[in-house]
Amino acid sequence: SRNGNYTVGDFMTRKEDLHVVKATTSVDEALEALVEKRVTGFPVIDDDWNLVGVVSDYDLLALDSISGSSQNDTTLFPNVDSSWKTFNEIQKLMNKNNGKVVGDLMTPSPLVVRETTNLEDAARLLLETKYRRLPVVDIDGKLVGIITRGNVVRAALQIKRSIES
Numbered sequence: 205s206r207n208g209n210y211t212v213g214d215f216m217t218r219k220e221d222l223h224v225v226k227a228t229t230s231v232d233e234a235l236e237a238l239v240e241k242r243v244t245g246f247p248v249i250d251d252d253w254n255l256v257g258v259v260s261d262y263d264l265l266a267l268d269s270i271s272g273s274s275q276n277d278t279t280l281f282p283n284v285d286s287s288w289k290t291f292n293e294i295q296k297l298m299n300k301n302n303g304k305v306v307g308d309l310m311t312p313s314p315l316v317v318r319e320t321t322n323l324e325d326a327a328r329l330l331l332e333t334k335y336r337r338l339p340v341v342d343i344d345g346k347l348v349g350i351i352t353r354g355n356v357v358r359a360a361l362q363i364k365r366s367i368e369s
Contacts, residue, residue, distance in 0.1 A: 213319030215359040216349035227307030255347045257310035327356045
């Protein structure tokens with residue numbers, strides 16, 4: 205167990221298993237990919253795998269509040285048929301997204317870690333910042349993976365088991 209010194213590289217999701225988008229990806233495509241891939245966000249890369257930002261489900265769905273739609277009729281009956289109401293809101297939102305691209309909404313220059321970053325430090329960052337994921341980049345800023353809260357939980361279980369056995 206290398207004296208308990210684990211790194212991000214030991215537990216991250218590697219580049220070949222990552223779902224990524226580009227700044228030019230349409231918001232609609234990104235939303236569809238979120239649902240299809242069952243993820244909550246994406247690293248945003250350029251053609252050479254340089255990390256240019258991150259975009260989350262929150263960024264993609266919070267578009268509604270940015271676009272200045274009034275919330276007048278949605279708060280009248282909050283509990284009546286709320287899932288249908290939510291569906292309608294998302295439909296409205298998707299119509300409004302025409303022409304919007306990920307680059308308009310992403311967080312540029314996100315917080316990143318390296319493969320060699322101590323796993324505990326990465327876990328602390330995820331907890332303290334409330335981020336769900338941290339992109340992992342190499343020395344040139346190219347995306348090599350991602351470490352998520354889920355990766356950290358799996359790592360903790362694996363490490364606990366290896367200590368016990």
